[in-house]
Amino acid sequence: xxxxxxxxxxxxxxxxxxxxxxxxxxxxxxxQLTAAAGVNLAAVNYHFGSKDRLIEExxxxxxxxxxxxxxxxxxRIAGQPETTLEDVLAAFIKxxxxxxxxxxxxxxxxxxxxAFAEHDDTLRKFLSENYGHVMRQFTAEFGRLLPQLSKEExxxxxxxxxxxxxxxxxxxxxxxxKSDVTEHVHREQTAEHLIRFAAAGLNAP
Amino acid sequence: xxxxxxxxxxxxxxxxxxxxxxxxxxxxxxxQLTAAAGVNLAAVNYHFGSKDRLIEExxxxxxxxxxxxxxxxxxRIAGQPETTLEDVLAAFIKxxxxxxxxxxxxxxxxxxxxAFAEHDDTLRKFLSENYGHVMRQFTAEFGRLLPQLSKEExxxxxxxxxxxxxxxxxxxxxxxxKSDVTEHVHREQTAEHLIRFAAAGLNAP
DNA sequence: CGTATGCTCAAACGATCGTTTGATTCATGC
DNA sequence: GCATGAATCAAACGATCGTTTGAGCATACG
Numbered sequence: 058x059x060x061x062x063x064x065x066x067x068x069x070x071x072x073x074x075x076x077x078x079x080x081x082x083x084x085x086x087x088x089q090l091t092a093a094a095g096v097n098l099a100a101v102n103y104h105f106g107s108k109d110r111l112i113e114e115x116x117x118x119x120x121x122x123x124x125x126x127x128x129x130x131x132x133r134i135a136g137q138p139e140t141t142l143e144d145v146l147a148a149f150i151k152x153x154x155x156x157x158x159x160x161x162x163x164x165x166x167x168x169x170x171x172a173f174a175e176h177d178d179t180l181r182k183f184l185s186e187n188y189g190h191v192m193r194q195f196t197a198e199f200g201r202l203l204p205q206l207s208k209e210e211x212x213x214x215x216x217x218x219x220x221x222x223x224x225x226x227x228x229x230x231x232x233x234x235k236s237d238v239t240e241h242v243h244r245e246q247t248a249e250h251l252i253r254f255a256a257a258g259l260n261a262p
Numbered sequence: 263x264x265x266x267x268x269x270x271x272x273x274x275x276x277x278x279x280x281x282x283x284x285x286x287x288x289x290x291x292x293x294q295l296t297a298a299a300g301v302n303l304a305a306v307n308y309h310f311g312s313k314d315r316l317i318e319e320x321x322x323x324x325x326x327x328x329x330x331x332x333x334x335x336x337x338r339i340a341g342q343p344e345t346t347l348e349d350v351l352a353a354f355i356k357x358x359x360x361x362x363x364x365x366x367x368x369x370x371x372x373x374x375x376x377a378f379a380e381h382d383d384t385l386r387k388f389l390s391e392n393y394g395h396v397m398r399q400f401t402a403e404f405g406r407l408l409p410q411l412s413k414e415e416x417x418x419x420x421x422x423x424x425x426x427x428x429x430x431x432x433x434x435x436x437x438x439x440k441s442d443v444t445e446h447v448h449r450e451q452t453a454e455h456l457i458r459f460a461a462a463g464l465n466a467p
Numbered sequence: 468c469g470t471a472t473g474c475t476c477a478a479a480c481g482a483t484c485g486t487t488t489g490a491t492t493c494a495t496g497c
Numbered sequence: 498g499c500a501t502g503a504a505t506c507a508a509a510c511g512a513t514c515g516t517t518t519g520a521g522c523a524t525a526c527g
Contacts, residue, residue: 065474079381083288087515097476102516104474167381173429174379175286176372210455216433217426217459224378224425225418250415254422254463261462270504292485302506307486309504471526480517487510495501 066104068094073115078167082112082175113183116172119156119165120184124191126152135198142202142259146252149195150222154244157226170227173220192219203259218255225251271309273299278320283372287317287380318388321377324361324370325389329396331357340403347407347464351457354400355427359449362431375432378425397424408464423460430456 061067072094076085087108091098105111130148134140157166172180192215200211238246266272277299281290292313296303310316335353339345362371377385397420405416443451 081286081288081380083286086513088513097474098515099477099517100475108515167379171379174372174376174432176284213430213455214459217430217456220429221422221426221463224429225422227379228421250418251422253466254419257466258426258459258463261458291483293483302504303485304487304507305505313485469527471524473522473524475522476520478518478520481515483514484512485510486512488508490506490508492503492505494503497498497500 065094065096065100068096069101069104069111070115070118073111074119074168075164077112077115077171078164081171109179112180115168116184117187120188123152123156124188126155127191128194131194131198135194136201140198140202142199142256143252145195145198145202146218146255147248150251150255151244151248153222153226154248158240158244166223166226170223173223199259214259214261218258221255221258222251270299270301270305273301274306274309274316275320275323278316279324279373280369282317282320282376283369286376314384317385320373321389322392325393328357328361329393331360332396333399336399336403340399341406345403345407347404347461348457350400350403350407351423351460352453355456355460356449356453358427358431359453363445363449371428371431375428378428404464419464419466423463426460426463427456 069090072090073085076090076093079085080089087101088098091100101108101111105114127149130152131145134144134148153166157163172184175181196211196215199215200206200208203211203214206214274295277295278290281295281298284290285294292306293303296305299305306313306316310319332354335357336350339349339353358371362368377389380386401416401420404420405411405413408416408419411419
């Protein structure tokens with residue numbers, strides 16, 4: 058089994074990511090998908106077993122990396138006395154922005170936003186079981202830094218922040234980079250913007 | 263043509279709203295939909311012309327009322343010197359919460375959240391053409407109350423607020439009413455919660 | 468050389484999709 | 498009471514869906 062970026066499996070995953078982002082999981086057919094990837098129709102069922110398993114692999118490929126980066130950034134600051142709310146938000150947001158701005162994977166946040174809108178139980182269970190611990194760790198750290206909030210209020214505000222960030226990062230084009238700033242600088246500015254908004258919301262009186 | 267709440271058209275619209283919320287626009291078939299409504303399969307094409315036109319009518323039925331309430335509330339306070347950010351947010355949020363908590367229409371905000379996730383051009387164009395002026399009026403009033411923000415920053419923050427509220431209001435169950443408060447009181451408490459978060463985010467330094 | 472093994476391919480499977488048809492029912496106005 | 502139109506119905510239309518099949522191709526190993 059080869060894993061080069063031009064292997065059949067990777068070509069399918071990349072095409073699937075784009076078409077799922079654009080047309081949804083139901084809206085993108087395996088025939089469009091395999092045509093875009095330049096592979097045979099049967100290749101999806103041969104390599105992944107079914108369309109549902111392909112959808113899971115699309116998530117797994119990006120979320121494994123994204124959440125590893127998030128957890129690494131969080132573990133560097135969690136529990137430290139000098140850690141600020143902005144630090145924790147940066148640990149959550151910046152890995153996602155890096156993913157969004159890479160040449161490949163720039164459409165993945167849109168796929169993720171669709172997964173939020175889908176209240177499909179199977180998909181939610183898959184995401185919760187495999188990646189729920191990341192949200193729990195971040196929520197715990199937010200709670201440590203916001204001791205004045207009740208548990209209920211904390212969950213509420215974390216949910217609002219999640220919604221805002223998912224919505225923002227799935228809407229490309231909204232954030233147009235000006236031609237006189239590098240992509241790195243632009244990404245830093247976007248992160249600062251999101252962090253400032255989220256910190257203020259979490260800290261609301 | 264009758265418009266009673268038990269007419270065929272209304273029964274289709276109500277069943278469509280629920281199934282679109284649960285399974286998406288592609289995921290809910292006309293056969294499920296007409297079976298749930300207790301009408302013949304051909305009734306959709308007879309009364310609405312096509313599935314796409316049915317989708318538009320599902321939006322129109324709720325959004326006409328929702329945006330009328332929003333505009334009425336806004337026009338009562340817009341431009342007034344004593345109007346606060348919280349007042350404008352209340353004019354935006356409370357009509358949506360009233361819709362969410364009515365027996366019928368409680369699933370509509372989930373349909374709306376799906377429409378945000380769908381980057382389908384036809385649907386976005388329909389929503390923008392028919393209801394875009396409401397968002398523009400609210401954004402203008404936000405801008406009047408937040409003169410320190412550049413136009414770019416203003417759009418950014420309004421977009422973040424929209425994402426947070428759509429996400430929050432589409433997730434039912436999250437906001438569980440305690441048995442010792444009336445639904446009216448619970449709605450007021452929820453509104454206060456959302457408004458406080460959004461106002462703090464908009465006012466971020 | 469022969470034969471496994473991993474992979475690709477065209478073709479077909481049955482199911483389900485949105486839509487259309489033509490007959491039938493039913494209430495209304497003359 | 499009869500004609501007219503709207504509304505409903507079962508049935509079928511062609512298209513497309515996810516999935517399966519079995520033959521064909523390539524590379525690697527004995």
